[in-house]
Amino acid sequence: MLTEDVSCAPAAPAAWPALRIDRGRRGSLVDQIVAAISAMVSDGQLGAGAKMPSVRQFAKCNAVSTFTVVEAYERLHQLGLLSARRGSGFFVARSLPAPAPSSAPTQPGPASEIDVLAPDLYTGQAEALPVGAGWLPPEWYGETTILDAVRHAMKIPAGRLRGYGHPLGFPALRQHLAGNLSAELFPVDPDQVLLTHGATHAFDLVLRTLTKPGDVVFVEDPGYGNLLALVRHHGCIPVGIARGAQGLDMEELARQAAARHPKLMFVNTVLQNPLGTSLSQQDAHRLLGLAERFDFWLVEDDIYRELAQPGEASLAAMDGLRRVIRVGSFSKTLSPALRVGSLCASRSLMPELLRVKMVGGLTTSEINERAVLDAIGTRGYRRMVERLARQLDDARESAIASLRGIGMAPLAQPRGGMFVSAGWPDAPSPGRDGRAIADAALKAGILLAPGDFFTQRRPASTWFRFNAAYASEPRLLDFLRAQH
Structure with missing residues (x-):
């Protein structure tokens, strides 16, 4: 002790x-x-x-x-x-309310409330069926490839254990990423690649580098739920720009930009979370034009690109990293447990991003970064990703058919990836909204992600984001059928 x-x-x-x-x-x-x-x-x-x-x-x-x-x-x-x-x-950052006193010892039981930052949405350890979670079944990732890579990374030379590692991240992995991006999307040098503890860490670095409390930050609505909490945590004002089956509402974006003068905007270009849609080339060009006209940064959340079809729009490729910051991750194609992401930016931004990274946490884990390099450097990695994309295609089709069979309709037709957002057409009512249903589901051993996790607006219908790998489970379908 x-x-x-x-x-x-x-x-x-x-x-x-x-x-x-x-x-x-x-x-x-x-x-x-x-x-x-x-x-x-x-x-x-x-x-x-x-x-x-x-x-x-x-x-x-x-x-x-x-x-x-x-x-x-x-x-x-x-x-x-x-x-x-x-x-x-x-x-x-904040105080927490003290737990209420109790005269009798409490007994552990099922959780009673679901929240966008609920630990069970991220830990992967709960017994609940993870229908609302952002990870796939472990066997889908190619366990042998990942475990072999981790074992190999643990053989790190003893001399490397004396220091913290390179502040930008493991040089060999940055070199590999720069080579792949240069060959497939846009020219970038290894010194323009900064490695992070996953994509959320990259978003945090961008916010800490480019914003101050009171700045306006545009986000997609619906969009990545944890990002809203992060923007608010930094004292910034999130403004949602509607995104639907047809893409971003560019007219609303132009109006809001003229009125609110945003500092930056986060955009999930390809296989957007939670809709699964991708921006068209035309809309991507229009978005870049508006960013230029109203002078705001674009942060491109590009973590699903490897699961998408070739040729999808890339803001970073169109812009050449002038006002676009590109964020990548390996959590969807290798394992979320490795916690390795990347951030690509202009040479002028990189020194300050690096300084902020070191202020907040010095360096990232070289062992994890070595494991990622070992995994993506194998001949079988590309085949594994292609197999994963095919599995997701089959699972999504099955999920959409199953959900339609119980009266739920997709909000948009996904172009790929792991998510299907679907719901009932009728408006929510007290005690019959998405969050109330998700609370009931959690007590029944099912983890759901209701629509209000992803939007700042009051949802016009009751909908959920479904993980395609789990959305056809009979236990889930029976529960949802009983709710309507």
Whole structure:
């Protein structure tokens, strides 16, 4: 049992509370640190605005590695409990209500409320059928390829364990990505590629680099639900631009840009989450024109491109990274557990993006990046992705047919990928909206993602985003049939 020496704590209005780490307890050190700090925030020991120890201070005082502290702080940041300020470190972002006192011990039971940041949507460990989740069955990813790559990456030379790795990310993987992008989409040098802890980390770096509280940020509506929470966390004002079966509403975009003067816009060009649609070449050109006219950045969420047909529109290719920042990831084609993403930007932006990355977490995991390179560098990787795309095609067709069979209609016809968004045409009513149905589903052991996770507007109908791999399960269909 380790107890932190309070003399190691940074200057603060109140002494830093003692932190105990039990190395004999099950669970990682990161999990224990996250749980301990969350509890301190919840019971008021750490109030909003309190400054956290630096990564090095925390590591020294608790006899843990800086890598462990970085991962714990990053997880607390993603949970919204910590915020990072340039040049100042980490601070408690908000207070949590203390748990209500109870006269009797509580018994563990099923969750009663579903939320866009519900841990079960991301952990993959719950017993609930993950119909609303963003991962595929492990066997679909090609487990042998991934496990072999991880084993090979663990044989990292001992000398590489002495440092943090290259700040931009593992050079060989950046070289590989730059080569592939240059051959298939647009010319880019390895020094214009920055590796991240997945796509959400890349979005966070962009927001921290290019925005300040009060800035207007355009997002698609419906769009990636976690992005809305991230934009708000940075104090920015998200403005939804309607996206439907026909693409983005360009007229609304022009009106809003003229009135709101956005700093940037996030766009999921190919196989959009949650609709599964792709922007046409014409709309992509119009979008670039509006960004030029109203002087805002475009952040292209391009994580599904490998699952799409060749020739789909690419904002980065059309623009040449002048005002487009391209974000990629391997979570959909390898495994979400590897947490490796990439960010491509102009040479003028890269130094500041790199500085912000190092302020918030130093470097990314070279071991994970080596594993990704080992996996995507094999001859079988391209065949594995093609097989995955075919499996998804079959699963989507089956899902759409199954959902139609119980009276649900797709919001749009997906062009590929892993999601189908569908619902009933009637308007939601109190107690019969998407969130209420999702809460009931969770109690029945089914994890759903209701439409209001993805939109700022009040949904006109009751709809859900379905993971195609799980959307034809009889248990799900029986549950949905009983709701209507």
